[in-house]
Amino acid sequence: MKRNLPLTLLASLVALPMPALAGGLMLYEVASDNVGLANAGAAARAQGPGTLASNVAGMALLSGTQISGGAQLLHGNLRFDVDSGSNVGGGDSGNAVEWVPGASLFVTHELSDGWSVGFASYGDFGLSVDYEDDWSGRYFLQNGELMGMTLMPSLAYQLNEQWAFGVGVRAYYAKLGNQLAVDNLNPLLGDGQAEFQASDWSYGASLGAIYSPRPGTRLGLSYTSEIDIEFKDKLDLEGIGPLAMAVLQNRGVLDASTTLDMHVPQTLTFSAYHELDAQWALLASANWQDWSRFGQVGIDLDSNQPRSASLEANFKDTWHLSLGTQYRFDPRWMWSAGVGYDSSAVDDEDRSVIVPMAENWRFATGLTHALDEQTELNLSYEFVWMGDMPVTQEKPNGTRVSGRFDDAWIQALSTSATWHF
Numbered sequence: 058m059k060r061n062l063p064l065t066l067l068a069s070l071v072a073l074p075m076p077a078l079a080g081g082l083m084l085y086e087v088a089s090d091n092v093g094l095a096n097a098g099a100a101a102r103a104q105g106p107g108t109l110a111s112n113v114a115g116m117a118l119l120s121g122t123q124i125s126g127g128a129q130l131l132h133g134n135l136r137f138d139v140d141s142g143s144n145v146g147g148g149d150s151g152n153a154v155e156w157v158p159g160a161s162l163f164v165t166h167e168l169s170d171g172w173s174v175g176f177a178s179y180g181d182f183g184l185s186v187d188y189e190d191d192w193s194g195r196y197f198l199q200n201g202e203l204m205g206m207t208l209m210p211s212l213a214y215q216l217n218e219q220w221a222f223g224v225g226v227r228a229y230y231a232k233l234g235n236q237l238a239v240d241n242l243n244p245l246l247g248d249g250q251a252e253f254q255a256s257d258w259s260y261g262a263s264l265g266a267i268y269s270p271r272p273g274t275r276l277g278l279s280y281t282s283e284i285d286i287e288f289k290d291k292l293d294l295e296g297i298g299p300l301a302m303a304v305l306q307n308r309g310v311l312d313a314s315t316t317l318d319m320h321v322p323q324t325l326t327f328s329a330y331h332e333l334d335a336q337w338a339l340l341a342s343a344n345w346q347d348w349s350r351f352g353q354v355g356i357d358l359d360s361n362q363p364r365s366a367s368l369e370a371n372f373k374d375t376w377h378l379s380l381g382t383q384y385r386f387d388p389r390w391m392w393s394a395g396v397g398y399d400s401s402a403v404d405d406e407d408r409s410v411i412v413p414m415a416e417n418w419r420f421a422t423g424l425t426h427a428l429d430e431q432t433e434l435n436l437s438y439e440f441v442w443m444g445d446m447p448v449t450q451e452k453p454n455g456t457r458v459s460g461r462f463d464d465a466w467i468q469a470l471s472t473s474a475t476w477h478f
Contacts, residue, residue: 085397086439087179088127088161092471093423093437095395097381098340100328101277103267105433105475106163109177109211111326112279113223114265116165116175117213120477123165127435127473131157134466135186137410139193142449142459147193149460150410153186154467161473171215177225180206182321186413194410194458195238195248197450201411204232205321209263218269225263229321231286232256240456241298249297253315255288261321273332283350284321289314322347336385340395344377348402371407376400379419389427393437396420409450413462415443423471433475441467 085096089107102108103115106125133154139147161179168174182205190199211225233256239249261284267277291314297305328342349372381395397419408414423437443465451457 084181084184086129086131086159086469086471087181088129088159088471089125089163089179089473090393090423090425090435090437090471092129092439092469093393093395093421093435094340094381094383095379095397095419095421095439096344096377097342097379097395097397098328098330099277099342100265100279100326101267101275101330102328102340103275103277103330106165106175106177107161107473109163109165109175109209109225110161110179110181110207112265112267112277112328113175113209113211113225113263114213114221114267114277114279116173116211116223117171117215117221118267119165119167119173121167122478123163123475124478125161125163125473125475127161127471129159129469129471131159131184131467131469133468134464135413135462136465137188137192137194137413137448137460137462139458139460142457143193144455144457145193145196147191147195148189150192150194151189153188154184155187157184173213173215175211175213175225177207177209177211180204182231188410190238193460194450196240196452196456197237197409197458198411199236199238199250201235202232203234206230211263213265220269221267223263223265227261227263227281227284229259229261229284229286230256231259231288231321233288233317239294239297239301241296242300243298246298247296249301250295252293252295253288253290254293255290255317257286257288259284259286259321273338275330277326277328277330279324279326279328281324283323283347286319286321288317288319291315320350322351338383340381340383342377342379342397346375346377346402348372349374351402370412371404372402373404375402381421391425393423393425394421405447408446408448410448410458411450413446413448413465415446415465417441417443431477433477435471435473435475437469437471439469439471441469443467 099111103118106123108115135153137150165175183203185202187200208228209225213223215221234254236252261282265279324346326344332338377399379397385391401416421439425435447461449459
């Protein structure tokens with residue numbers, strides 16, 4: 058048991074504590090009208106500055122100067138019910154996903170000769186979970202977050218009436234924070250606690266193209282590159298008993314600097330937008346995300362006993378399919394709706410309480426209202442159903458948590474305003 062404690066602790070802190078919205082941790086929900094379509098047509102719509110988050114080429118199809126600001130709330134039901142397979146007391150987890158706010162800002166400006174420039178600020182990666190501190194899975198995770206925010210200047214060019222291209226440079230800020238209980242190996246002392254907090258800046262690119270074979274019909278292809286993140290910090294330990302402290306000291310963990318190397322997945326999206334008539338439009342999207350790379354995490358322990366290792370979480374790539382429609386029932390009002398499906402980044406046997414992923418279905422709707430020729434308002438809602446997710450997870454020292462997440466779901470409420478100048 059003593060021999061396994063430091064490695065178990067590090068492995069628990071490395072594992073990523075997020076529920077899935079987009080097959081993995083990538084969010085389609087970025088406080089824009091895209092929420093009301095379940096991502097259908099995202100890379101082809103080019104209906105406002107929010108296109109920067111889904112296809113930078115769409116900016117070339119926007120006239121004048123446009124600014125869009127949005128806010129959203131995420132809320133979920135993620136409760137783990139412990140069964141008889143668990144061998145640690147403490148009970149159920151409570152709801153791990155309460156209200157989580159988000160915001161976005163998109164700006165586009167038409168230059169001349171087909172050129173446009175823009176800037177985007179949005180968060181499209183991660184979420185946070187917060188279990189009860191004394192629940193049965195506390196030695197795996199008590200609470201954690203992994204957040205990613207993009208700042209992206211971009212450039213687009215409309216070659217002719219059919220083709221448009223775009224490129225964006227992503228400055229990416231990521232933050233990781235995990236906290237879990239540590240078994241002091243002495244019931245009289247209770248639990249200690251370990252925490253890892255770190256952040257990093259990195260860079261990537263976004264590329265896009267839109268083809269319009271005829272007015273009212275658009276096909277879009279968008280690619281975002283992989284982004285490498287390096288989290289580096291020391292473990293923060295509290296309430297550690299003398300036996301556990303001696304083991305950590307002997308293994309060189311107490312004053313060690315730990316570095317985690319992770320990969321934000323590359324993605325590829327193909328979308329279609331087609332106007333049936335002046336009122337109705339149909340939309341569709343297919344998306345691939347490279348989660349198999351994300352599951353490969355490098356660990357470096359810089360101490361008087363330096364060590365390197367690789368964590369393989371058995372992630373697999375995910376696929377997304379969505380269909381949607383838009384109906385303009387009045388010149389100033391447009392209704393949107395969409396349904397989408399995302400495959401799971403983990404098989405049932407690889408699911409954990411740290412990464413409670415599963416396939417999911419998304420059901421979305423939204424309303425857009427033009428106040429005048431310059432101002433539009435949007436209100437959108439999406440419901441993401443993940444269902445039941447069984448988990449049996451065990452540490453090398455025999456600590457085990459078993460049970461399932463019952464009827465798991467997440468909902469998103471988004472509002473945004475767009476100004477045309």
